[in-house]
Amino acid sequence: MALPKYTEPHYRIWHYIYLTICGAVFFFLIAPLFVIFPLSFNAEEFLSFSDGMKRLDPDAFSLRWYKDMIYGTKNPWGLAAKNSFIIAIFATIGSVILGTVAALGLSSRHMPYKGLIMAVLISPMIVPLIISGVAIFFFMAKAGLAATHTGIVLAHIILGTPFVVITVTATLSGFDHSVTRAAASLGSDPVNTFMKITLPLILPGVISGGLFAFVTSFDEVVVVLFLAGLENTTIPIQMWTGLREQLSPTILAVATCLIILSTLILVTAELLRRRSERLRGINQ
Amino acid sequence: MSSEIKQILTTDGIPLEVSLKKAERKNKIKAFLLVAPLLFFLIITYVFPIGDMLFRSVDDKMVTQMLPKTFKAMENWDGQELPDEEVFAAFHEDFIKLVEDKREGKLSTQLNYTKNGFKSIIKKLRRKSKSFEEGNYKEQIMSVHKRWADIEYWRAIKRRAPEFTSQKYLKGMDMYVNEEGKIVSVEEDRRIHRVLWLRTLEIAFFVTVFCFLMAYPIAHLLATLPMKYSNLLMICVLLPFWTSLLVRTASWMILLQQQGIVNDFFVGIGLVADDNRPEMMYNKTGSYVAMTQILLPFMVLPLYSVMKTISPSLMRAGKSLGGTPFVAFWKVYFPLTIPGIGAGCLLVFILAIGYYITPALVGGASGTLISNQIAFHMKSTLDWSFASAMGLMLLSGVLVIYWLYNKLVGIDNIKLG
Numbered sequence: 001m002a003l004p005k006y007t008e009p010h011y012r013i014w015h016y017i018y019l020t021i022c023g024a025v026f027f028f029l030i031a032p033l034f035v036i037f038p039l040s041f042n043a044e045e046f047l048s049f050s051d052g053m054k055r056l057d058p059d060a061f062s063l064r065w066y067k068d069m070i071y072g073t074k075n076p077w078g079l080a081a082k083n084s085f086i087i088a089i090f091a092t093i094g095s096v097i098l099g100t101v102a103a104l105g106l107s108s109r110h111m112p113y114k115g116l117i118m119a120v121l122i123s124p125m126i127v128p129l130i131i132s133g134v135a136i137f138f139f140m141a142k143a144g145l146a147a148t149h150t151g152i153v154l155a156h157i158i159l160g161t162p163f164v165v166i167t168v169t170a171t172l173s174g175f176d177h178s179v180t181r182a183a184a185s186l187g188s189d190p191v192n193t194f195m196k197i198t199l200p201l202i203l204p205g206v207i208s209g210g211l212f213a214f215v216t217s218f219d220e221v222v223v224v225l226f227l228a229g230l231e232n233t234t235i236p237i238q239m240w241t242g243l244r245e246q247l248s249p250t251i252l253a254v255a256t257c258l259i260i261l262s263t264l265i266l267v268t269a270e271l272l273r274r275r276s277e278r279l280r281g282i283n284q
Numbered sequence: 285m286s287s288e289i290k291q292i293l294t295t296d297g298i299p300l301e302v303s304l305k306k307a308e309r310k311n312k313i314k315a316f317l318l319v320a321p322l323l324f325f326l327i328i329t330y331v332f333p334i335g336d337m338l339f340r341s342v343d344d345k346m347v348t349q350m351l352p353k354t355f356k357a358m359e360n361w362d363g364q365e366l367p368d369e370e371v372f373a374a375f376h377e378d379f380i381k382l383v384e385d386k387r388e389g390k391l392s393t394q395l396n397y398t399k400n401g402f403k404s405i406i407k408k409l410r411r412k413s414k415s416f417e418e419g420n421y422k423e424q425i426m427s428v429h430k431r432w433a434d435i436e437y438w439r440a441i442k443r444r445a446p447e448f449t450s451q452k453y454l455k456g457m458d459m460y461v462n463e464e465g466k467i468v469s470v471e472e473d474r475r476i477h478r479v480l481w482l483r484t485l486e487i488a489f490f491v492t493v494f495c496f497l498m499a500y501p502i503a504h505l506l507a508t509l510p511m512k513y514s515n516l517l518m519i520c521v522l523l524p525f526w527t528s529l530l531v532r533t534a535s536w537m538i539l540l541q542q543q544g545i546v547n548d549f550f551v552g553i554g555l556v557a558d559d560n561r562p563e564m565m566y567n568k569t570g571s572y573v574a575m576t577q578i579l580l581p582f583m584v585l586p587l588y589s590v591m592k593t594i595s596p597s598l599m600r601a602g603k604s605l606g607g608t609p610f611v612a613f614w615k616v617y618f619p620l621t622i623p624g625i626g627a628g629c630l631l632v633f634i635l636a637i638g639y640y641i642t643p644a645l646v647g648g649a650s651g652t653l654i655s656n657q658i659a660f661h662m663k664s665t666l667d668w669s670f671a672s673a674m675g676l677m678l679l680s681g682v683l684v685i686y687w688l689y690n691k692l693v694g695i696d697n698i699k700l701g
Contacts, residue, residue, distance in 0.1 A: 105318025128638020
């Protein structure tokens with residue numbers, strides 16, 4: 001951002017102070033993530049940079065902790081990763097179906113009690129997680145679903161649907177309903193219209209809601225801590241236990257993998273957002 | 285010719301008005317049917333369980349059901365002097381039944397919540413009651429231990445007669461019902477919950493303030509920079525936002541530990557001595573630093589989306605009308621960003637007030653919040669009714685904040701992303 005030539009000196013100084021502050025805040029936001037990356041390649045068992053690493057000595061780096069993550073006998077990361085993916089995928093499918101259908105109903109101008117119903121539907125996002133955790137635990141314990149995959153998937157559907165409802169209703173707000181009427185007038189039944197006309201148009205919103213639901217489930221630890229038994233351990237639970245008991249570099253290897261995963265999700269979400277904005281005709 | 289307006293009919297001969305209403309109703313039902321699956325799913329798995337928490341938190345049937353005859357006999361007792369033989373006999377009868385079912389231990393735990401000292405005398409009573417003779421139970425029970433002859437203990441039993449209690453809520457505020465039935469606070473040095481509530485509010489408040497102070501300049505920069513630069517910088521905000529909470533907490537644990545990078549840096553520039561490294565984790569500092577960084581994106585995004593809509597020509601107009609840049613900013617730009625500030629602060633404050641994972645990992649004993657206490661009672665002491673009561677107190681706090689926000693700013697003004 002270049003300043004005009006006529007800017008007075010003290011505003012000029014102020015402008016540079018402002019840029020410095022911004023730089024510091026960006027550094028504060030992003031730098032902690034980059035600490036994990038090099039440390040996960042540490043050849044030693046310490047969580048700080050060894051002298052060898054500071055000298056960039058190749059012997060100071062190794063893939064030791066990645067090997068430990070994959071082959072380590074005591075590490076249940078394999079089971080945890082499997083569980084995490086299974087739970088997150090089913091929770092995403094459930095949230096997307098329930099959330100999209102509900103969003104279609106909510107966007108109809110005929111919907112009665114819209115405000116109240118919307119409040120109920122997004123309440124799991126508003127209520128502090130710990131309270132949701134306690135409530136969901138009571139339900140699952142009564143229903144006999146505690147310490148089962150089904151129970152955790154249902155819990156994550158509860159937590160994930162608000163995101164789908166919000167993103168899909170937002171997408172539908174710019175949706176031109178005359179295209180569905182056109183389809184109907186040409187003899188298409190509602191299901192066919194939805195699959196062939198509506199869904200392709202709102203797909204970016206549906207997918208980005210699904211991404212939110214996936215990340216929510218994949219990262220979720222508060223509710224799972226109440227619900228999971230030994231068999232249902234997930235990556236967040238393993239990380240939680242590891243961080244509480246002993247910070248081992250293996251956790252950093254896992255964390256690096258998770259950062260890569262979140263980068264991929266971020267890129268997908270951004271591309272979808274831009275596509276959706278283009279489709280809705282919102283130009284920057 | 286009649287002057288009355290001819291009713292418009294549809295082709296079926298039904299008045300248009302009726303036909304339209306019918307179609308509207310059909311549309312309403314259609315829309316509702318689409319929402320219904322999710323709505324009922326949430327009501328059953330989520331809304332009812334929260335109601336169940338409310339029920340659990342006030343439910344006190346356990347003792348009522350364990351001593352039914354005693355409480356019936358106590359109805360006529362005024363509590364002025366020791367109850368008469370009738371009450372003792374009823375208590376004995378209830379107690380024998382409990383011993384048969386091996387439930388007297390539960391009774392002693394429950395009564396001990398009301399008044400300390402029940403545990404040992406109930407154990408003693410169980411041993412002695414085996415050799416009790418029929419009749420004159422008052423004398424026999426009183427001879428077991430002198431506390432059984434103390435009226436305070438009988439009053440304590442009577443206080444457990446109602447099926448519902450507010451005791452757990454009082455406990456959450458470090459208060460209890462004393463012998464005279466008055467609500468009083470516990471001793472100064474045992475008020476752990478009040479300290480926690482205050483600390484939760486304090487940390488949530490300051491984290492919100494820090495987030496606001498840091499987010500405002502960068503949101504402004506992001507909104508005013510040309511697209512190609514701001515997209516790049518936006519990654520710095522979005523990447524932490526999408527990264528696992530535990531990963532971010534782990535990185536703070538590495539940075540803040542005593543031999544960690546931040547401390548190394550402080551030693552390197554000579555700010556602190558090597559043998560005198562400050563403790564930056566497992567205390568409030570840890571909670572503040574980590575929570576601020578983790579919640580910062582939730583402040584930046586709403587601010588950014590509001591600032592993006594403010595036309596730069598407004599600031600230019602302000603300046604051209606004679607305002608200095610500061611005046612133009614304060615009088616023109618800042619008021620326009622208030623919806624974003626409101627949304628961001630509300631979001632961050634409410635997330636912070638219910639935070640659990642990060643304080644548990646980096647907060648230590650002095651940096652934990654009320655959520656940690658709820659989790660502790662859910663998992664360790666298994667006092668679920670107390671956990672429910674505190675959860676609902678927290679929830680009502682959150683709802684009050686929403687209500688206030690709605691009054692002050694209007695919930696519709698929230699803009700997210």
